[in-house]
Amino acid sequence: MDIVIRPAEPGEYETLGEITAQAYLRDGLLDFGESDGYLGELRDVAKRAAAAEVLVAVAEGQVLGGVTFVPSGGPMADISGPGEAEIRMLAVAHAARGRGAGEALVRACLDRARATEGCVRLVLSTQRTMHAAHRIYERLGFLRTPERDWNPIPHLDDIALLTYELTL
Template identity: 75%
Template sequence: MDITIRPANPDEHEPLGEITAQAYLQDGLLDYGEGDEYLPVLKDVASRAAAADVLVAVDGERLLGGVTFVAGPGPVADIARPGEAEIRALAVAHEARGRGAGEALVRACVDRARATEGCAAVVLSTQRSMHTAHRIYERLGFVRTPERDWNPVPHLDDLTLLTYQLTL
């Protein structure tokens, strides 16, 4: 597979939203399945692209997955502080997994962070069950930052998100 990472084109927003939503649904990461309130957020790539950089992994014309790179605090960031970039909504289509697309997307975000003036770290949030993603992050030098773990839905105790950081 020849993977290319590049900015998403507007005509890829909807298909990338579907890939992202299906990745979360198929991995059992949404508490209420198709009725989960986070599902429309995952599908809304256009809104993320309006406020941050959405990157895609492609093999020729085939869309494999994508990620949102947030250059610092702002409307799309969850945990980024000044001087930090954030990785959001990393997703790879099930049929494309295990071929390096996820790692290539994370590497592209790290490269963008290094090229961002004043950026000293990259941060991200992840669910406990995303073990494959955790392995990618750790292989690339990210470390757990349990003091920053947080819960986006306080009434759901089991939804505490784990955080990672890579100091640049």
């Protein structure tokens, strides 16, 4: 099966939003389940697409997953600084996992970072329990950067995010 990575089309936003939300919910990554405020952000692909580049992995006409690529200095950046691009919200549908879509999406972000003038590094944040994603990042050469780990909700210590970077 050939996986194609390309920019998400508006008609796919709802599908990708639901894939992303369900990936986080099924993997227990949202502290408050369906009432978690971040769930709305995960589902709002149109908002992400207006501020960054949203990519989808497609096979046989079906969206398998997606990722948001934030070029250097983009409004969706969480941790990137000057000369850095960022990966956000990588998610693959539960039924499509293990088929290479996640890795293909990360590789596409690497290609975009390398093609971005002045970009010297690709960075990302990830939750501690996202072990499959960690394996992808490490296999592709990303290194842990514990000095950049951070917490999006400071009063909830168990949400601390791990960070990785890859120097291009």
